[in-house]
Amino acid sequence: MKNLNSMRKVFVAGAGLTHWGFFPDQECYDFGSEAIFNALLDAQMEWKDMQAAFCGSVYQGTGSGHQAIKEVGLSGIPIINVENACSSGGSAFRLAYQMVASEIYDVAIAIGMEKMPRGPIPSTAFRPWELSSGFNVQMANYANETVEYMEETSATAEDFARVTVKNRNNGSLNPNARFQKKVTIEEVQNSRMVATPLQLFHCCPLADGAGAVILCSEKMLKNKIRAVSVAASVLTSGVYGEGALAMGTSSSLKFPAAKGLVELSVEEAFNIAGYGPEDMDLIQAYDTMAPAELWDIEKLGFCKKGEAPGLLKDGYFNIDGKMPVNTDGGLMSRGHPLGATGIAQICEIITQLRGTAGPRQVSKARIGLAHAMGAGPNSSVTILKT
Amino acid sequence: MGVNQKKTIRLKEGFWTTDSEYAEPRLIGSKCNNCGEIFFPKKEKGWCIHCQQKALEDIILSSEGKIISFSVVMQQPGGGFYFGPVPYAYGQVDLPEGVRVITIFTAKDYNDLKVGRKAKLVIDKLCDDQDGNEIMTFKFSPLV
Ligand SMILES: [Zn+2]
Numbered sequence: 460m461k462n463l464n465s466m467r468k469v470f471v472a473g474a475g476l477t478h479w480g481f482f483p484d485q486e487c488y489d490f491g492s493e494a495i496f497n498a499l500l501d502a503q504m505e506w507k508d509m510q511a512a513f514c515g516s517v518y519q520g521t522g523s524g525h526q527a528i529k530e531v532g533l534s535g536i537p538i539i540n541v542e543n544a545c546s547s548g549g550s551a552f553r554l555a556y557q558m559v560a561s562e563i564y565d566v567a568i569a570i571g572m573e574k575m576p577r578g579p580i581p582s583t584a585f586r587p588w589e590l591s592s593g594f595n596v597q598m599a600n601y602a603n604e605t606v607e608y609m610e611e612t613s614a615t616a617e618d619f620a621r622v623t624v625k626n627r628n629n630g631s632l633n634p635n636a637r638f639q640k641k642v643t644i645e646e647v648q649n650s651r652m653v654a655t656p657l658q659l660f661h662c663c664p665l666a667d668g669a670g671a672v673i674l675c676s677e678k679m680l681k682n683k684i685r686a687v688s689v690a691a692s693v694l695t696s697g698v699y700g701e702g703a704l705a706m707g708t709s710s711s712l713k714f715p716a717a718k719g720l721v722e723l724s725v726e727e728a729f730n731i732a733g734y735g736p737e738d739m740d741l742i743q744a745y746d747t748m749a750p751a752e753l754w755d756i757e758k759l760g761f762c763k764k765g766e767a768p769g770l771l772k773d774g775y776f777n778i779d780g781k782m783p784v785n786t787d788g789g790l791m792s793r794g795h796p797l798g799a800t801g802i803a804q805i806c807e808i809i810t811q812l813r814g815t816a817g818p819r820q821v822s823k824a825r826i827g828l829a830h831a832m833g834a835g836p837n838s839s840v841t842i843l844k845t
Numbered sequence: 846m847g848v849n850q851k852k853t854i855r856l857k858e859g860f861w862t863t864d865s866e867y868a869e870p871r872l873i874g875s876k877c878n879n880c881g882e883i884f885f886p887k888k889e890k891g892w893c894i895h896c897q898q899k900a901l902e903d904i905i906l907s908s909e910g911k912i913i914s915f916s917v918v919m920q921q922p923g924g925g926f927y928f929g930p931v932p933y934a935y936g937q938v939d940l941p942e943g944v945r946v947i948t949i950f951t952a953k954d955y956n957d958l959k960v961g962r963k964a965k966l967v968i969d970k971l972c973d974d975q976d977g978n979e980i981m982t983f984k985f986s987p988l989v
Contacts (some may be wrong), residue, residue, distance in 0.1 A: 588857040588925035592949055592982060593918065593933060602916035603936050609916075610960055647850065655917040655955075699895060702919070702937075709937055709945035713882050714895055785863065 469528030470680045471500025471687040471843070472673040474806045479668035482574065482638045482679060487519050490669045491572035498568065498671035499531075503681040506532045509673070510564035513539045513554045515547030515571040515788065516798035527669075534695045544584075545747070547571060547695065548670070548801025549831045549839030555674050556784035560689075565676045568738030569804070572669035589707050597834070598662055599654035600704035601748040606656065610755050610767035616656060621771050622646035622749035623660050629778060630792020632819035636804040637666040637794035647749075661749040665793020670802035672809070685813045690732035690826070690842040695724035696835050703821050703836040720838045721758035724831070728840040729760075734826060736760045739842075741811055741821045742782065743804035743829040746789040751832075756784060759840075760832060783821045786811060804829035805841050812845045856982040858970055860886055862905065863968075869908055870968045872983060874944055876904040884942040906946075908966040909936040912987065915950055915958045928972035928980075938964050938985050951984040963988040 475497025477490045491514070499505060507840040514524025524540045525533075548571030555567035594600075608614060624644055630636040642660060680686060697703070701719050710716075718726070719791045729735055736759065744759065747754035753767040761782055762770055768823040770776060776784040787793055787807040790800060808827035810816045821824035827842040833839070861870050874885040878895035883904065888894070891901045915936030921927070934950040936958075950958055951969050964985040971982040 548942075587926075588982075590924065591856060591928070591980070592935070593922045593927035593929060594935060594947060595924065595926065596918050598924045599916040599918045599935065603914040606914040606916065606936070606960060652919050654919060655915075657916075704937075704947065707947065709947050711882065711895065712939060712943045714880070834850055 460563070464719045467562060468677060469556050469559045469674050469689045470677055471601045471689070471809050472504060472566065472675040472680060473498045473500070473682055474670070474672045474809045475499070475501055475808050476699055476803060477668050478635050479666040479796065486592070486819045487516065487523065487572045487574040487663045487667065487669065488526040488530055490667065491570060492530035493657035494669035494671040495527065495568065495701055497530050498673050501682060502673045503600060504566070504673060507534055508780045509534070509536055509568050510568050511555070511558055513541055513567065513569050513799065515541045515543070515551035515569070517544060517547055518573065518576055519798070520622050523773070524570060527570065528587055531623050539611070543837055544835050545779035545797050545800055546831050546833030546835065546837035546839040547798040548803070549630050549841060550694055550801070550837070552672060552802060552805055553694050553839065553843060556689050556692040559674050559676060561709055565679050566673065568794040569802060570669065570671045570675045571799035573798040574667045575665040575796055577665070585707050594707055597705055598657055598748070601751060602654040602657045603704050605750045608750060609656070612768070614750065614753060614768045616648065617644065618753065618768035618771065619662050619749040620644045620662050622669045622746065623791055625776060626746060626769065626789040626791035629786055629819060630788025632817070633787045633792065635666055636788045636792040638788070639793045641822060648827045656755040656835065657748060663747050663790035663795045664687055666796065668799050668803065670799050670806050672802060672805055685845055687809050687843050687845055689843045690734065691728040691840065693724050693728040693731065693840045695720055695727065695838045698723060706836055709799070719758060721755065721830070722760070724838040724840045728828070728842050732842045734842065739826055740781065740824040741786055741808070741827045742784050743789070743807055744784050744814070745830050745832045746785055746791050747795060747832070749791065752784065752789065755830060759828070778819055778821060783814050786821060787817065801829070801831040801839060804831060805843070808841070808843045812843060853977045853981050854974065854978050856980050861968060861983050867905070870966060872906040872946070872966060873903040874904045874906045874942070876902055883942050885944050886945050889965045904942065906944065907941050909963055910940040910946065910985065912958065912960055912962050912964050913937040913939055913945065914960065917955045923963055934958060949982065951986050957987045957989050959987065
């Protein structure tokens with residue numbers, strides 16, 4: 460395998476997001492193409508500058524990326540559609556990154572877009588008997604993980620409520636978020652039970668939305684205002700022995716995984732980037748469910764198991780804290796259009812590193828990490844730096 | 846007769862046995878003769894996904910285990926695949942052979958579900974199918 464460190468440096472040429480919410484009158488191709496226009500504008504580029512396109516989505520059907528790009532301009536460049544569950548956007552980004560790093564192309568665009576089906580997400584990559592048994596309720600799969608987490612740590616429902624409160628505070632500063640209204644601990648704790656012990660306000664909301672990031676070689680870079688480059692882009696999929704109820708797998712009791720999926724992917728990312736957790740100025744963790752943000756922060760190596768709830772309470776993860784987490788409100792405020800989420804997380808890091816995050820700006824942000832999990836399971840880690 | 850006789854149908858063949866050799870229904874898993882790993886449900890191809898050898902044979906699993914996690918699902922699952930009652934509960938049970946089983950729970954009162962509590966295998970109705978037949982599946986019930 461070629462060492463990614465030995466390949467050429469890859470820069471963010473431009474990034475674009477749409478507003479995230481419900482767009483009943485639009486197809487995902489409409490806001491997918493809007494994200495592309497926004498990214499092109501930011502990059503000071505035209506579609507004819509693009510040499511390859513990778514489009515992440517989950518529910519949008521065959522060749523959906525082509526449909527979005529068709530609304531911008533077909534130019535014969537390869538368009539690859541990427542379905543990798545909630546890691547689709549991160550996976551598309553990684554492919555675009557590798558293409559530019561390996562000098563196959565000088566400019567590539569990664570797109571993530573999704574118009575969400577309404578109601579609880581119907582995960583379908585299960586066997587028919589598992590679907591008939593009702594094992595595909597992702598909120599309940601997370602709820603089971605939450606029960607295990609509560610057994611192994613001293614985390615409480617109030618700690619989970621605090622994650623929602625923090626992220627909704629951050630979301631109130633993000634004009635693109637679906638939810639821009641703050642909530643209180645009491646409101647979270649009074650919300651209806653969805654799958655014990657998880658309540659409605661522990662769950663990220665659905666949303667439609669899209670994002671796009673254009674990557675390029677140094678020579679092709681046009682918008683040079685605080686240039687952001689890719690320090691690492693890693694994807695790790697399923698390890699033997701580690702349980703993942705989201706894909707119908709339980710842990711092996713005889714041969715448990717020596718290292719979990721998240722631990723493996725973040726270790727690889729830090730190795731490639733040459734940084735450690737202490738070097739990060741902010742992170743976008745994976746908060747599909749409030750408790751998941753806590754164990755994600757721990758698995759990513761920012762603190763020991765069971766420590767995240769206490770640090771959260773002390774304000775450590777606030778925008779003005781020592782390690783800001785989900786500065787744009789995370790999945791919890793932004794909403795979760797599956798295929799687009801990974802790109803949105805990366806866009807927030809870019810915005811913060813450029814210093815253009817306005818009222819939610821983290822001071823002196825130079826390096827940031829984004830992490831997206833996905834059914835599969837997948838774990839995608841991206842590290843960006845100025 | 847002419848009237849449709851209501852039948853009981855297994856959700857899937859091969860999950861459990863009601864052989865008279867055993868006093869009660871038992872789950873059927875796979876055990877690897879090479880590395881010792883245990884799987885439930887049994888792997889039809891006989892292929893061990895741990896040591897990656899074709900070395901599996903059937904094993905009859907214990908009917909009692911320990912509850913590791915559970916969630917009571919309060920709303921109808923999406924997708925239109927599930928026709929059982931709501932709320933319903935599912936989670937994980939560890940069996941003494943060394944395998945963690947993902948299972949539906951049945952209980953008189955869901956408050957009886959506790960992590961660490963023993964639970965026992967029951968064969969129980971999941972739902973009716975379109976023709977009114979009863980679909981049966983394996984579940985675990987907490988021992989109070
Ligand atoms: Zn084996």
